[in-house]
Amino acid sequence: MKGNIVVGQSGGPTAVINSSVAGVFCAAKExxxxxxxxxxxxxxxxxxxxxxxxxxxLDDPTGVELLKRxxxxxxxxxxxxxxxxxxxxxxxxxxxxxxxxxxxxxxxxAGGNDSMDTVKMLSDxxxxxxxxxxxxxxxxxxxxxxxxxxxxxxxxSAAKYIAASIKEIIRDNASFGAKKPTVCIVEIMGRHxxxxxxxxxxxxxxxxxxCDAIYLxxxxxxxxxxxxxxxxxxxxxxxxxxxVSEGVHLADGRFVCELANxxxxxxxxxxxxxxxxxAYLAQLVAAQTGLKTRAIEFSxxxxxxxxxxxxxxxxxxxxxGYEAVMTAEEGKTGxxxxxxxxxxxxxxxxxxxxxxxxxxxxxRSVPKEWITEDGCGLNEEYEKYARPLIMGELTPLYVNGLxxxxxxx
Amino acid sequence: MKGNIVVGQSGGPTAVINSSVAGVFCAAKExxxxxxxxxxxxxxxxxxxxxxxxxxxLDDPTGVELLKRxxxxxxxxxxxxxxxxxxxxxxxxxxxxxxxxxxxxxxxxAGGNDSMDTVKMLSDxxxxxxxxxxxxxxxxxxxxxxxxxxxxxxxxSAAKYIAASIKEIIRDNASFGAKKPTVCIVEIMGRHxxxxxxxxxxxxxxxxxxCDAIYLxxxxxxxxxxxxxxxxxxxxxxxxxxxVSEGVHLADGRFVCELANxxxxxxxxxxxxxxxxxAYLAQLVAAQTGLKTRAIEFSxxxxxxxxxxxxxxxxxxxxxGYEAVMTAEEGKTGxxxxxxxxxxxxxxxxxxxxxxxxxxxxxRSVPKEWITEDGCGLNEEYEKYARPLIMGELTPLYVNGLxxxxxxx
Numbered sequence: 001m002k003g004n005i006v007v008g009q010s011g012g013p014t015a016v017i018n019s020s021v022a023g024v025f026c027a028a029k030e031x032x033x034x035x036x037x038x039x040x041x042x043x044x045x046x047x048x049x050x051x052x053x054x055x056x057x058l059d060d061p062t063g064v065e066l067l068k069r070x071x072x073x074x075x076x077x078x079x080x081x082x083x084x085x086x087x088x089x090x091x092x093x094x095x096x097x098x099x100x101x102x103x104x105x106x107x108x109x110a111g112g113n114d115s116m117d118t119v120k121m122l123s124d125x126x127x128x129x130x131x132x133x134x135x136x137x138x139x140x141x142x143x144x145x146x147x148x149x150x151x152x153x154x155x156x157s158a159a160k161y162i163a164a165s166i167k168e169i170i171r172d173n174a175s176f177g178a179k180k181p182t183v184c185i186v187e188i189m190g191r192h193x194x195x196x197x198x199x200x201x202x203x204x205x206x207x208x209x210x211c212d213a214i215y216l217x218x219x220x221x222x223x224x225x226x227x228x229x230x231x232x233x234x235x236x237x238x239x240x241x242x243x244v245s246e247g248v249h250l251a252d253g254r255f256v257c258e259l260a261n262x263x264x265x266x267x268x269x270x271x272x273x274x275x276x277x278x279a280y281l282a283q284l285v286a287a288q289t290g291l292k293t294r295a296i297e298f299s300x301x302x303x304x305x306x307x308x309x310x311x312x313x314x315x316x317x318x319x320x321g322y323e324a325v326m327t328a329e330e331g332k333t334g335x336x337x338x339x340x341x342x343x344x345x346x347x348x349x350x351x352x353x354x355x356x357x358x359x360x361x362x363x364r365s366v367p368k369e370w371i372t373e374d375g376c377g378l379n380e381e382y383e384k385y386a387r388p389l390i391m392g393e394l395t396p397l398y399v400n401g402l403x404x405x406x407x408x409x
Numbered sequence: 410m411k412g413n414i415v416v417g418q419s420g421g422p423t424a425v426i427n428s429s430v431a432g433v434f435c436a437a438k439e440x441x442x443x444x445x446x447x448x449x450x451x452x453x454x455x456x457x458x459x460x461x462x463x464x465x466x467l468d469d470p471t472g473v474e475l476l477k478r479x480x481x482x483x484x485x486x487x488x489x490x491x492x493x494x495x496x497x498x499x500x501x502x503x504x505x506x507x508x509x510x511x512x513x514x515x516x517x518x519a520g521g522n523d524s525m526d527t528v529k530m531l532s533d534x535x536x537x538x539x540x541x542x543x544x545x546x547x548x549x550x551x552x553x554x555x556x557x558x559x560x561x562x563x564x565x566s567a568a569k570y571i572a573a574s575i576k577e578i579i580r581d582n583a584s585f586g587a588k589k590p591t592v593c594i595v596e597i598m599g600r601h602x603x604x605x606x607x608x609x610x611x612x613x614x615x616x617x618x619x620c621d622a623i624y625l626x627x628x629x630x631x632x633x634x635x636x637x638x639x640x641x642x643x644x645x646x647x648x649x650x651x652x653v654s655e656g657v658h659l660a661d662g663r664f665v666c667e668l669a670n671x672x673x674x675x676x677x678x679x680x681x682x683x684x685x686x687x688a689y690l691a692q693l694v695a696a697q698t699g700l701k702t703r704a705i706e707f708s709x710x711x712x713x714x715x716x717x718x719x720x721x722x723x724x725x726x727x728x729x730g731y732e733a734v735m736t737a738e739e740g741k742t743g744x745x746x747x748x749x750x751x752x753x754x755x756x757x758x759x760x761x762x763x764x765x766x767x768x769x770x771x772x773r774s775v776p777k778e779w780i781t782e783d784g785c786g787l788n789e790e791y792e793k794y795a796r797p798l799i800m801g802e803l804t805p806l807y808v809n810g811l812x813x814x815x816x817x818x
């Protein structure tokens with residue numbers, strides 16, 4: 001590559017999205033790219049020409065190692081939706097103008113479904129207007145709901161955090177319960193896809209009894225059936241821990257959390273900000289059974305807990321960033337790097353590049369065949385899929401007793 | 410010691426209460442004690458003669474190492490309050506009967522204020538009735554509110570978890586905010602004492618802007634002043650993260666969380682189960698400012714996250730268990746082991762034994778002099794006190810990608 005490049009981060013952060021930036025940077029430097037810019041707050045900041053020179057932070061290799069250990073989006077993220085091209089050509093022209101101004105040959109964008117839509121729109125615009133600039137998508141989402149790719153960087157670390165935390169919660173909950181069980185309900189992210197909630201199933205093992213029930217948004221949530229299940233569990237166990245997706249919904253489509261709060265906030269993409277499902281269900285259980293209940297929401301910790309990142313995930317996040325640059329170097333554009341699993345045992349995964357049009361705006365759910373018949377659990381097919389993704393650790397660099405992060409000046 | 414001993418765990422678990430059991434076990438074995446029993450679910454289970462032989466788990470030293478890495482109360486905990494002696498002599502006689510039956514010379518009880526009351530009552534009863542059995546308290550509480558001792562085992566690990574998680578939350582929250590800040594309110598445990606919430610102050614450093622405000626229960630919470638503060642912060646920062654104690658209360662004594670839910674549940678000791686403070690305040694901020702808000706409760710994770718335990722804390726928890734046995738060996742009874750700080754820089758701490766009567770049922774708050782004048786932060790005196798307590802890590806033993814725990818069969 002002769003010119004410079006720019007990389008941006010978009011959407012909800014993950015524990016390893018910075019590893020993808022590290023991968024982009026290191027590949028570009030290997031290719032002799034002069035400057036690797038970083039968009040401050042994604043395409044939204046880029047449109048205002050807000051960038052940093054990543055070399056200021058990463059030319060020293062300890063910077064790269066620190067970046068890998070830094071949670072959230074080092075460059076800043078955004079939830080900016082590119083407008084339809086027709087009638088908004090000025091926005092698109094602005095992107096190309098800024099790219100030309102800084103001699104930027106290729107733009108790399110790390111994100112999920114919505115962000116891949118940005119890559120698609122920009123590469124479509126370039127194709128339609130004979131622009132030479134190239135656009136590559138770098139997959140990232142804790143939600144694991146991008147199609148084509150076997151899984152998404154960010155998922156493995158979120159799954160590891162969820163499974164490890166559920167194990168700790170189960171031990172805590174089980175410590176009481178000499179006489180009556182405490183019913184603990186844990187709420188996990190995932191608006192439409194249950195991948196994150198499914199990770200609660202990984203807690204089960206020789207040293208852990210596992211969750212007593214797991215509710216994904218892939219199945220309809222029936223409150224009466226749920227209450228029956230809880231009453232049965234409470235009568236038969238000394239501790240009850242249940243995982244529910246924030247996205248569990250009734251047959252009529254309403255989210256359970258909307259029963260508690262009708263005025264759910266909505267973001268720029270029209271997505272509802274879901275929260276309070278566990279609290280609502282815990283109150284219901286307490287009222288109907290008189291048992292002690294507890295509601296826990298992992299909230300942003302499940303996407304920010306880099307101190308517990310999966311090394312497999314860190315490495316794959318780096319790889320997709322690295323391969324995006326290498327693929328662009330071949331002259332390609334309008335593609336996203338995918339992770340292609342070759343084998344589960346032993347785990348073996350390669351990368352390739354795929355047309356962004358097949359990816360943007362498509363959501364992939366947990367296969368119905370992986371959900372147990374009663375709709376309250378995952379079978380061994382899921383474990384076979386997910387277990388390799390949480391393997392390995394990247395030890396944080398501790399300074400003054402806390403994990404050290406890299407931050408923008 | 411000629412006879413056997415028994416150890417129990419009581420009250421809310423901590424990340425390191427099992428290290429205290431390890432300390433008791435190892436000291437007893439060093440002294441040639443025959444059997445070290447563990448009460449299953451504290452004194453409540455003990456009264457029903459429910460015990461395990463700890464040797465079954467810990468004779469192999471890998472068991473001790475695994476126990477140190479196991480969250481919550483390995484033996485099971487309870488919230489059982491010993492009744493007043495008068496009129497309930499049968500309950501007390503039952504304790505001694507079970508001790509005699511198993512040739513138990515000394516009882517060790519790891520817990521907080523309420524549990525130290527149990528030690529006091531039992532040792533008082535023994536003294537009044539010329540019983541030879543001895544009773545020793547082993548300090549444990551994430552709340553850090555026991556008097557006399559410089560700090561309590563369990564606090565350092567909870568503080569480390571809180572500070573590390575707040576750092577991750579601050580990075581997450583700061584990743585958006587190109588245009589308008591998100592106001593994130595984090596709720597931290599601590600009914601009357603603000604020690605845990607104060608730990609949010611440790612997040613601040615070279616690589617972290619720290620919390621924008623920290624509200625302890627040691628000061629009266631004024632909702633109008635809080636809203637003013639939030640509006641000021643929101644107008645001047647691109648990210649706002651605020652830590653509040655679950656125990657923040659109004660001038661009239663009502664907990665803030667009671668404003669959201671009047672029917673707060675109460676436990677066996679008459680303590681209200683506090684929750685929902687952050688959610689209530691976040692809704693208030695959203696309604697009054699229109700800003701995006703987020704409420705996070707650490708809930709039980711702050712006391713169960715052994716994967717992020719402080720090594721200093723692990724070692725001190727072990728030490729107080731160990732010293733309790735050594736002190737009992739000298740013939741002493743009715744005492745609790747305290748941690749006596751000799752120096753903060755470099756950190757140096759010893760142990761001694763103190764009369765349980767001065768400790769039971771007394772709660773120690775964060776000194777007013779350590780709270781900043783505006784009531785929304787901690788000064789460097791607190792950091793000098795707390796920083797040494799979060800130092801060091803104990804690497805979990807990872808199996809299949811998750812920290813391994815020791816569990817009762």
